[in-house]
Amino acid sequence: MLEIKxxxxxxxxxxxxxxxxxxxxxxxxxxxxxxxxxxxxxxTLSYVLSGRDGYEVTEGAASLDGEDxxxxxPEERAAAGLFLAFQYPVEIPGVGNMTFLRTAVNxxxxxxxEEELSAADFLKIVRERAxxxxxxxxxxxxPVNVGFSGGEKKRNEILQMAMLEPKMCILDETDSGLDVDxxxxxxxxxxxxxxxxxGFLVITHYQRLLDHIKPDVVHIMADGRIVKTGGPELAxxxxxxxxxxxxxxxx
Amino acid sequence: xxxxxxxQTATEARxxxxxxxxxxxxxxAREAAVARVREMGLPDRRDEYWKYTRPDTLVQADAPKAxxxxxxxxxxxxxxxxxxxxxxxxxxDADASDDLSLEGVQIERLEDICCTDIHWAKDLYGVLETRGxxxxxxxxxxxNTAFAADxxxxxxxGKPSKPISLIYVHKDEASDAFLHHIVRVESGxxxxxxxxxxxxxxxxKCMEIDIADGGILHHVRSQGRDHERxxxxxxxxxxxxxxxxxxxxxxxNGVLTRNEQVIEILGDDAVAHVAGACVGDGDFHxxxxxxxxxxxxNCESRQVFKKVLRNGATGVFQGKILVKAGAQKTDxxxxxxxxxxxxxxxxxxxxxxxxxxxxxxxxxxxxxxxIDETALFYLRSRxxxxxxxxxxxxLAFLAEAVEEIEDEDLAADIVxxxxxxxxxxx
Ligand SMILES: Nc1ncnc2c1ncn2[C@@H]1O[C@H](COP(=O)(O)OP(=O)(O)O)[C@@H](O)[C@H]1O
Ligand SMILES: [Mg+2]
Numbered sequence: 081m082l083e084i085k086x087x088x089x090x091x092x093x094x095x096x097x098x099x100x101x102x103x104x105x106x107x108x109x110x111x112x113x114x115x116x117x118x119x120x121x122x123x124t125l126s127y128v129l130s131g132r133d134g135y136e137v138t139e140g141a142a143s144l145d146g147e148d149x150x151x152x153x154p155e156e157r158a159a160a161g162l163f164l165a166f167q168y169p170v171e172i173p174g175v176g177n178m179t180f181l182r183t184a185v186n187x188x189x190x191x192x193x194e195e196e197l198s199a200a201d202f203l204k205i206v207r208e209r210a211x212x213x214x215x216x217x218x219x220x221x222x223p224v225n226v227g228f229s230g231g232e233k234k235r236n237e238i239l240q241m242a243m244l245e246p247k248m249c250i251l252d253e254t255d256s257g258l259d260v261d262x263x264x265x266x267x268x269x270x271x272x273x274x275x276x277x278x279g280f281l282v283i284t285h286y287q288r289l290l291d292h293i294k295p296d297v298v299h300i301m302a303d304g305r306i307v308k309t310g311g312p313e314l315a316x317x318x319x320x321x322x323x324x325x326x327x328x329x330x331x
Numbered sequence: 332x333x334x335x336x337x338x339q340t341a342t343e344a345r346x347x348x349x350x351x352x353x354x355x356x357x358x359x360a361r362e363a364a365v366a367r368v369r370e371m372g373l374p375d376r377r378d379e380y381w382k383y384t385r386p387d388t389l390v391q392a393d394a395p396k397a398x399x400x401x402x403x404x405x406x407x408x409x410x411x412x413x414x415x416x417x418x419x420x421x422x423x424d425a426d427a428s429d430d431l432s433l434e435g436v437q438i439e440r441l442e443d444i445c446c447t448d449i450h451w452a453k454d455l456y457g458v459l460e461t462r463g464x465x466x467x468x469x470x471x472x473x474x475n476t477a478f479a480a481d482x483x484x485x486x487x488x489g490k491p492s493k494p495i496s497l498i499y500v501h502k503d504e505a506s507d508a509f510l511h512h513i514v515r516v517e518s519g520x521x522x523x524x525x526x527x528x529x530x531x532x533x534x535x536k537c538m539e540i541d542i543a544d545g546g547i548l549h550h551v552r553s554q555g556r557d558h559e560r561x562x563x564x565x566x567x568x569x570x571x572x573x574x575x576x577x578x579x580x581x582x583x584n585g586v587l588t589r590n591e592q593v594i595e596i597l598g599d600d601a602v603a604h605v606a607g608a609c610v611g612d613g614d615f616h617x618x619x620x621x622x623x624x625x626x627x628x629n630c631e632s633r634q635v636f637k638k639v640l641r642n643g644a645t646g647v648f649q650g651k652i653l654v655k656a657g658a659q660k661t662d663x664x665x666x667x668x669x670x671x672x673x674x675x676x677x678x679x680x681x682x683x684x685x686x687x688x689x690x691x692x693x694x695x696x697x698x699x700x701x702i703d704e705t706a707l708f709y710l711r712s713r714x715x716x717x718x719x720x721x722x723x724x725x726l727a728f729l730a731e732a733v734e735e736i737e738d739e740d741l742a743a744d745i746v747x748x749x750x751x752x753x754x755x756x757x
Binding site (some may be wrong): 192 | 708713720723
């Protein structure tokens, strides 16, 4: 279970408060969606949870299954089961996608005291999971995300998620820049991973993705806070009326 | 023009400490080389060409001692089937070497070359070195021609089945070694030369390579990880029509290493690639100085140098492409990049182009940067510990240079070595 309590975050270098008291609880097996206007702090929340530099937590707490996330290094958070699918996946020239995946899987297994996957086992699993995401052998061989289209990058994020089998998945605008077919493919990939033992926090701008990944709970974020929480119908309300009504209502 | 007094004094002091070997057929070449050294004077700090690298310890009469480097690593190129030629502190060791006969190549020790015969060696020993002093003198190479105690003449007439591997063993803490090799690749012939090993406390090595029309030579060298090495090496290469020269050097640590490559492209449609990957972790200094002259039509040259520097290491790159008038359709590429892992390390680069032909495509670039924090975070967010993530990015950075090696087994050997060095550092 991911639990966020009264989280306040400012930029490290500037006196700029971005998150102003976020409260959120995502149980295992549940899918929560966060919607909200641009600049409301959604990506910041995902970065702070995964441990990116440049932010300072001034108040509040965040834990995964009772373990204080904020005390951990990014790699320790990953080994604890947290995964962030980046809004902008990073290109890494010179590092083969396959090498990257295998190194990541084995690093996490090692950190958890598990045995490393053999090359043969790894290859078998990666091929199978890549295939269902329509990621071909060439994309596995190429350097991580280099020369990938927007859609390919997003699918590659989901492949990493599928290989790492995290307990809590945060998807930051994984639907942005995707056409309908690509979005369906990504949604199928996510749905295939839905499981009793796994929670999801799906950040999105549009209701569209939520047609394919059915959320249990929808939150609206504005100006660094969760301002409204409801069921899937809340996403439809945003779709039909935009954020203005909701924001006016909570003011 | 008379030399400045300081230079002249230093040069004479160095010459006085050396004895001319009584080598037969190279004798005239050696005597002429001594005269060249006197004329040019040995390098000192005031020389522009030595602006970034202090030559003092390479020039002074006594070689600073260098502790033997103890290591339990498997030897470089150990898994590669090769013809081994071993030198201990710069002297050929017949017992440790393989039988020198191999189909497609004749290998002779310099001192065994018959004095009375007409031998190709006479037309090469000191010849390319002599040509290589324009526009800048390289007196340490002339000093080598004069005083080289040993070396081999490699005559490639076919396609030998395995690489010729020159192995340099260091056993004496005070050794001051001069080695001079000459290589002639005949038309249509092809060979690979490997070099590795700490060599000596102070090592001056010169190799002159003459590649005839259609000849191909691959060169892969590894220097390191011995910490106290001082080395100056020169490779002089002359290329004929449609010939190919590809050289890669891995340099790791070592107090001081200056590697010069002087390449003259004289035949049309020839290709010359030189690449280097350097890892300096500590108070070490690596200098790659390259000078490529295009003097023929439709030739290609590539220089790819990558240096990873940390804990006070210094990397130097001086690279020049000279395209002579008439060398049309020249394709010249040069890139030098450093990855600085901390603020104590530095990279000094002097890339130059000088072009007198109008129909050419030449580009050069030099960059210096820290590790990409965004990429580092991305890798860490996938569970890679920061040190592993840094190593992976470091290897990725060096990959572009290592990829210049054509032979996959040799490239894999270099990559494995880099991986183990990087991880062992921690
Ligand atoms: N590193 C940063 N430097 C400067 N401003 C930032 C930085 N990160 C976030 N911000 C600012 O914080 C606010 C929230 O951004 P973000 O979390 O990306 O919002 P969202 O993902 O909801 O669009 C924006 O005003 C953005 O400009
Ligand atoms: Mg965002």
